[in-house]
Amino acid sequence: MIKITDTHQHLMVKDEFTYSWTKDFDLLKSCDFSIEDYTKLSTETNINSAIFMEVDVDKEFYKDEARYFKKIANDKTNLNCGVIAGCYPEINDGFDQWLEETKEKEYVGYRRVLHTQDDMLSQSKTFRNNIKKIGKNNKTFDICVLQRQLSIANELIKSCDNTQFVLNHCGIPSLGVDYKNWKNDISDIAKLPNVACKISGIIAYCDPTKNLKEQIRPYYEYCIEAFGWDRIVWGGDWPVVNLTSNLIDWATISQDIVKDEDVSNQKKLFSLNAKKIYKI
Secondary structure (H helix, E strand, O other): OOOEEEEEEOOEOOOOOOOHHHHHOHHHHOOOEOHHHHHHHHOOOOEEEEEEEOOOOOHHHHHHHHHHHHHHHHOOOOOEEEEEEEOOOOOOOOHHHHHHHOOOOOEEEEEOOOOOOOOOHHHOHHHHHHHHHHHHOOOEEEEOOOHHHHHHHHHHHHHOOOOEEEEHHHHOOOOOOOHHHHHHHHHHHHOOOOEEEEEOOHHHHOOOOOOHHHHHHHHHHHHHHHHOOOOEEEOOOEOHHHHOOOHHHHHHHHHHHOOOOOHHHHHHHHHHHHHHHHOO
16 A cells, blocks of 8 residues: 655644634534544554644744754654644745754655735745745745645746745645636746645545545546656645544545556656655
8 A cells, every 4th residue: 555644744732732713613622632542543544754734823933843842753653754834934034044943854844824825925025035045955935825725826926936836735625616717827837947835734624515536537547647757746635634533534635636657657646756846
């Protein structure tokens, strides 16, 4: 069986950090989601390594969150091999110092959640200059936007052509709505050489009363077509995936959709590209 590197693992430790955004999600606000929980789930999938993705903790905790999970990534007894740290490129105060602190190899990249923010946030000169600094440090920037924000993402990626971007969650499409415009926007972004696409997250936006695989399939397959097998990675998005399904089902569906593809391409999607892009 093909082994999986999960490039989008969320862990939540509520005794340490505060996650105000979870207040509207009973399933997520009610308990911790630990490395031990994740490891148990991974034994029922083919996941054998994972990158921790920042969980949009309240701002005062984003540095402590990254430091906390760096220690886990350093512990060779678990699956974690890297950290995508939170950052705030819209401000200059302390940004360079944070980049300096997170130069170590365990910090494989950064993310600033954009899909919940004002559209203007990523369009400032300060924001773009700081993203360019990430590229100069040879690190990645994961970009998380809604379908309606894809044109904004396109401009950001073009303006920071020295930085490797990873588009999260297939661009968070409005499933079953306005597919043509999503497809056109994805095509435009895929033309840019400094961006890869993460096959992740979309299951959380599905209608759980309908066939999950068939809702996901056209978006999944078109991302592969647009970006090609060398510029796609896979992400579990646990525990957010639990909003409509679970990690085991998402991994199973993901593998089933591409089961007839050449094994070498499947390995790129599920592991090899992640190692190349995130340098793990």
